[in-house]
Amino acid sequence: MPVIEARELTKIYGEVRAVDQISFEVAPGESFGLLGPNGAGKSTTMRMIGGTSLRTSGTLLVNGLDPEVNGPEVRANLGVVPQQDNLDNELRARENLVMYGRYFGLPYSYLRPKAEELLQFAQLTEKAAEKVDNLSGGMKRRLTIARALINEPRVLLLDEPTTGLDPQARHILWDRLFRLKEQGVTLIVTTHFMDEAEQLCDRLIVMDHGRIVAGGSPAELIRQYSTREVLELRFGSERNASLVDQLRDFGRLEVLPDRVLVYTEDGEAALEAVRHRGLVPVTSLVRRSSLEDVFLRLTGRSLID
Amino acid sequence: MTDFVDTNALAYSGRALQPARQAELTRRWGWWYQAEWRLIGMKAYWSSAVGTALLTPVLYLIAMGVGLGTLVDAGSGGVGGVPYLTFVAPGLLVSTVVMSAGSELTFPVMDGFKWSKLYFARSATAASALQVSIGELVAVGVRFLGEAVIFWLVLIVAGVVGFGSWPMVLVAALAGLSFGAPLMAYAATLEEEGFQFSLVQRFVIAPMFLFAGTFFPLESMPLYLQWIGWISPMWHGTQIARMLAYGMPLPWWMVLLHLLFLVAVLVVGAVLAIRFFTRRLAR
Ligand SMILES: Nc1ncnc2c1ncn2[C@@H]1O[C@H](COP(=O)(O)OP(=O)(O)O)[C@@H](O)[C@H]1O
Numbered sequence A: 001m002p003v004i005e006a007r008e009l010t011k012i013y014g015e016v017r018a019v020d021q022i023s024f025e026v027a028p029g030e031s032f033g034l035l036g037p038n039g040a041g042k043s044t045t046m047r048m049i050g051g052t053s054l055r056t057s058g059t060l061l062v063n064g065l066d067p068e069v070n071g072p073e074v075r076a077n078l079g080v081v082p083q084q085d086n087l088d089n090e091l092r093a094r095e096n097l098v099m100y101g102r103y104f105g106l107p108y109s110y111l112r113p114k115a116e117e118l119l120q121f122a123q124l125t126e127k128a129a130e131k132v133d134n135l136s137g138g139m140k141r142r143l144t145i146a147r148a149l150i151n152e153p154r155v156l157l158l159d160e161p162t163t164g165l166d167p168q169a170r171h172i173l174w175d176r177l178f179r180l181k182e183q184g185v186t187l188i189v190t191t192h193f194m195d196e197a198e199q200l201c202d203r204l205i206v207m208d209h210g211r212i213v214a215g216g217s218p219a220e221l222i223r224q225y226s227t228r229e230v231l232e233l234r235f236g237s238e239r240n241a242s243l244v245d246q247l248r249d250f251g252r253l254e255v256l257p258d259r260v261l262v263y264t265e266d267g268e269a270a271l272e273a274v275r276h277r278g279l280v281p282v283t284s285l286v287r288r289s290s291l292e293d294v295f296l297r298l299t300g301r302s303l304i305d
Numbered sequence B: 001m002t003d004f005v006d007t008n009a010l011a012y013s014g015r016a017l018q019p020a021r022q023a024e025l026t027r028r029w030g031w032w033y034q035a036e037w038r039l040i041g042m043k044a045y046w047s048s049a050v051g052t053a054l055l056t057p058v059l060y061l062i063a064m065g066v067g068l069g070t071l072v073d074a075g076s077g078g079v080g081g082v083p084y085l086t087f088v089a090p091g092l093l094v095s096t097v098v099m100s101a102g103s104e105l106t107f108p109v110m111d112g113f114k115w116s117k118l119y120f121a122r123s124a125t126a127a128s129a130l131q132v133s134i135g136e137l138v139a140v141g142v143r144f145l146g147e148a149v150i151f152w153l154v155l156i157v158a159g160v161v162g163f164g165s166w167p168m169v170l171v172a173a174l175a176g177l178s179f180g181a182p183l184m185a186y187a188a189t190l191e192e193e194g195f196q197f198s199l200v201q202r203f204v205i206a207p208m209f210l211f212a213g214t215f216f217p218l219e220s221m222p223l224y225l226q227w228i229g230w231i232s233p234m235w236h237g238t239q240i241a242r243m244l245a246y247g248m249p250l251p252w253w254m255v256l257l258h259l260l261f262l263v264a265v266l267v268v269g270a271v272l273a274i275r276f277f278t279r280r281l282a283r
């Protein structure tokens, strides 16, 4: 049985179609991503999975149950990490875990040792007695993830787990999430970072304006919607656009305000050819295609503006 | 990066209850888990709350007993045949508890929705919005009881009331919740904090305290002002408390009416609060 089964799932806020007839399935143990820019409908989808946002139409089953009907049963299987940390700032780090665990009917005799284990997992043992107010952003984020694990959920919903974190904190978090995945926890991750999606997700859907614009594994998506390599050329902001006509025959182009992207199987060869034509870029870069390119191709826009 | 945890046992140690059992327990006890958290959260201001709860009746006793009371008693021989202090003390007990609803069920509610967003954290657990709102009332009810007991003990020590008057502690907590539940419902509808709570303080709580029969019998006011008492949980609670404290004559059906009023307002307030909490936590 799939962990999540969404059919034509739709959420309308007044005039806004926040989530617009999306269908997807998530298998047990899978690490599934929702990638899309701000406002794509990722958080709304996550809230509908937890039953804390009521869908306008469509069907949704979580472990075979409708979250709007069997909210407590569905949520007892879920660990929820919301986009914004909502810890109790008045309580200490350890107390935040214990009190949250109470909401799942768990006794203190289970919660006390479990909280210590989770604090270690989140590398917060030294901060256990610290008020949450005094923790850094990265620590709060890890505490929120630890909190979501207190009831040993089979499914973890992570809404933009690393937004706002510095690179080191992000890597610690990714490592932690990877270990959970290894233990068979199903991860459902939203992000607008392509590198995060590539790191964490076995499979993902790309969302835009509430709709699914593509789906598959990161490698499949790149193969399907992009070329192997990308040549990035910067001619200076005035010249970028005017040189486009002379570059057309090298492959598909994307003209961004600060650079021109040339999609090609062989970036070095393309760069050679550009130089040969007497066009001298200020800087150039050959790189592998990423999900960012997929998104650009699908929507004509960058993920992060 | 060192690791001391057996990460393999982290996700499923086998020690946690089965999810179905978790859900079952939370369906039954979720309201209490919420109350528990709120009460533990109160420890941040626990000592100051106890201090205030002790100091308030002491100050009232001095002001009303030694000050105003002497004057009233000398001028008119008390109120309704009892010394002024005896008359005013039950009213002060009830009003003090009712007024603390003005702080316990306003900003903390806004905080749960808007600042710390803790209500959202809780609604992501196995608990429901209904349980969160009920638990909040239960926790605040416990706090009211504590406050009322302290006030009452001070009155006992000062010899103002006898031990037999203890049910007024319950009446005070009931009156507090009766005023607090609609207030909580209102607080749950506010998206932005502006001046609303200070308006409530100034134009609801303060007039209620002054005109709802705490300091002088409601009947001594002109009829066109007496409605302030009739719609105030403070007055209804105070009337019962006076009967309990010094046997103020009150027919049984009036006692029943006062109680019915308090319970009815509490129930309506709680139903509205549940509705607004649910609407806001699941939209
Ligand atoms: N509670 C709400 N009320 C009204 N509109 C909302 C609400 N939540 C989200 N939206 C709108 O729904 C759309 C999708 O939002 P969201 O799911 O938060 O996107 P994402 O998480 O991908 O950034 C946005 O246009 C947003 O403004």
Ligand SMILES: [Mg+2]
Binding pocket: A039, A042, A043, A044, A083, A159, A160
């Ligand atoms: Mg979001």
